[in-house]
Amino acid sequence: xxxxxxxxxxxxxxxxxxxxxxxxxxxxxxxxxxxxxxxxxxxxxxxxxxxxxxxxxxxxxxxxxxxxxxxxxxxxxxxxxxxxxxxxxxxxxxxxxxxxxxxxxxxxxxxxxxxxxxxxxxxxxxxxxxxxxxxxxxxxxxxxxxxxxxxxxxxxxxxxxxxxxxxxxxxxxxxxxxxxxxxxxxxxxxxxxxxxxxxxxxxxxxxxxxxxxxxxxxxxxxxxxxxxxxxxxxxxxxxxxxxxxxxxxxxxxxxxxxxxxxxxxxxxxxxxxxxxxxxxxxxxxxxxxxxxxxxxxxxxxxxxxxxxxxxxxxxxxxxxxxxxxxxxxxxxxxxxxxxxxxxxxxxxxxxxxxxxxxxxxxxxxxxxxxxxxxxxxxxxxxxxxxxxxxxxxxxxxxxxxxxxxxxxx
Numbered sequence: 001x002x003x004x005x006x007x008x009x010x011x012x013x014x015x016x017x018x019x020x021x022x023x024x025x026x027x028x029x030x031x032x033x034x035x036x037x038x039x040x041x042x043x044x045x046x047x048x049x050x051x052x053x054x055x056x057x058x059x060x061x062x063x064x065x066x067x068x069x070x071x072x073x074x075x076x077x078x079x080x081x082x083x084x085x086x087x088x089x090x091x092x093x094x095x096x097x098x099x100x101x102x103x104x105x106x107x108x109x110x111x112x113x114x115x116x117x118x119x120x121x122x123x124x125x126x127x128x129x130x131x132x133x134x135x136x137x138x139x140x141x142x143x144x145x146x147x148x149x150x151x152x153x154x155x156x157x158x159x160x161x162x163x164x165x166x167x168x169x170x171x172x173x174x175x176x177x178x179x180x181x182x183x184x185x186x187x188x189x190x191x192x193x194x195x196x197x198x199x200x201x202x203x204x205x206x207x208x209x210x211x212x213x214x215x216x217x218x219x220x221x222x223x224x225x226x227x228x229x230x231x232x233x234x235x236x237x238x239x240x241x242x243x244x245x246x247x248x249x250x251x252x253x254x255x256x257x258x259x260x261x262x263x264x265x266x267x268x269x270x271x272x273x274x275x276x277x278x279x280x281x282x283x284x285x286x287x288x289x290x291x292x293x294x295x296x297x298x299x300x301x302x303x304x305x306x307x308x309x310x311x312x313x314x315x316x317x318x319x320x321x322x323x324x325x326x327x328x329x330x331x332x333x334x335x336x337x338x339x340x341x342x343x344x345x346x347x348x349x350x351x352x353x354x355x356x357x358x359x360x361x362x363x364x365x366x367x368x369x370x371x372x373x374x375x376x377x378x379x380x381x382x383x384x385x386x387x388x389x390x391x392x393x394x395x396x397x398x399x400x401x402x403x404x405x406x407x408x409x
Contacts, residue, residue: 008326024295029335031288036339043378044347046274048371059126062230065257073225084249089237094120096228097216102169105156112209116216124232134160134195138212145194151206153196165190170219189219289393296397325398332390347372
């Protein structure tokens with residue numbers, strides 16, 4: 001058995017002559033435990049919000065999205081695309097054509113992002129989950145329908161069931177604006193209001209209008225061109241492998257993006273907030289860990305007679321220093337284990353009972369209570385960082401003791 005560790009354990013749990021040392025040791029353990037618990041809980045809450053964002057966008061964004069690197073539109077009716085779209089991981093694909101346009105309704109005018117989609121778009125996405133009014137539909141018989149973002153519908157004062165259609169003004173390509181008659185530079189189309197959707201993202205809710213791609217091509221004077229191809233994979237497919245295979249066939253002229261890359265800014269912002277908060281908590285932890293320095297320093301002073309006895313019995317300076325190093329590490333690791341355990345218990349309780357709520361008013365937000373998703377990788381990061389800070393901090397009083405022992409000899 002390691003003698004230094006055995007003595008350190010006895011020192012930690014035995015009663016000291018000065019009660020202040022016990023108090024400071026307990027404060028050190030509690031401080032480390034609370035900081036560790038906060039790290040676990042905060043990272044898990046950020047993971048929960050990330051899961052909410054991912055769930056919302058996954059209902060709208062495809063598994064993979066193909067766009068051209070240079071230019072706006074491309075024609076995918078080529079042998080290269082035929083080969084790429086025949087890989088076994090692909091379940092189906094749909095066309096998408098986007099352009100800026102102007103919508104008018106009942107005297108209101110709003111610039112929008114006009115998104116024309118094919119009928120397969122409804123099969124690829126989960127638009128019904130996003131609908132807050134009406135239903136998602138593109139065309140019935142000879143009638144075209146438009147689905148509006150929630151903020152856009154409010155700006156226009158429009159909702160499903162209104163008799164009058166939305167008027168769409170799309171700019172004509174390669175046509176200069178005539179100052180005397182600016183309306184001649186636009187193509188006009190009409191669509192009935194089919195429904196209203198919400199992604200709780202201003203980029204979509206305040207700007208996007210979804211129409212049939214046939215109407216979009218008619219307004220924009222395109223034949224078979226698209227701005228993107230939306231690809232849905234089979235449930236068992238590997239997104240990374242499918243992306244790599246498609247990108248390898250299409251080459252460098254095209255860009256293949258997964259869901260995270262399609263919403264790169266949103267997920268990047270969440271990650272930045274998550275790890276900045278983690279660093280702030282790490283600095284707070286650093287302050288808490290300095291209590292261990294005080295506890296060890298006082299213990300070394302109290303145990304100076306024991307140190308002298310160990311020296312007289314022939315104990316090496318390394319063995320004596322290790323006693324107090326193990327003492328500091330025990331305090332640190334007890335705090336870490338307690339903090340992680342309490343943090344995981346709190347996360348589990350929040351997952352099942354949601355006792356910490358976002359608002360006292362039900363339905364005020366997308367979710368009523370703070371979401372929590374525990375990731376083992378985050379727990380390991382917390383354990384590693386706190387352990388490293390604790391180990392490095394303990395070295396300071398132990399090295400001072402080593403120097404004193406060396407000097408006395």
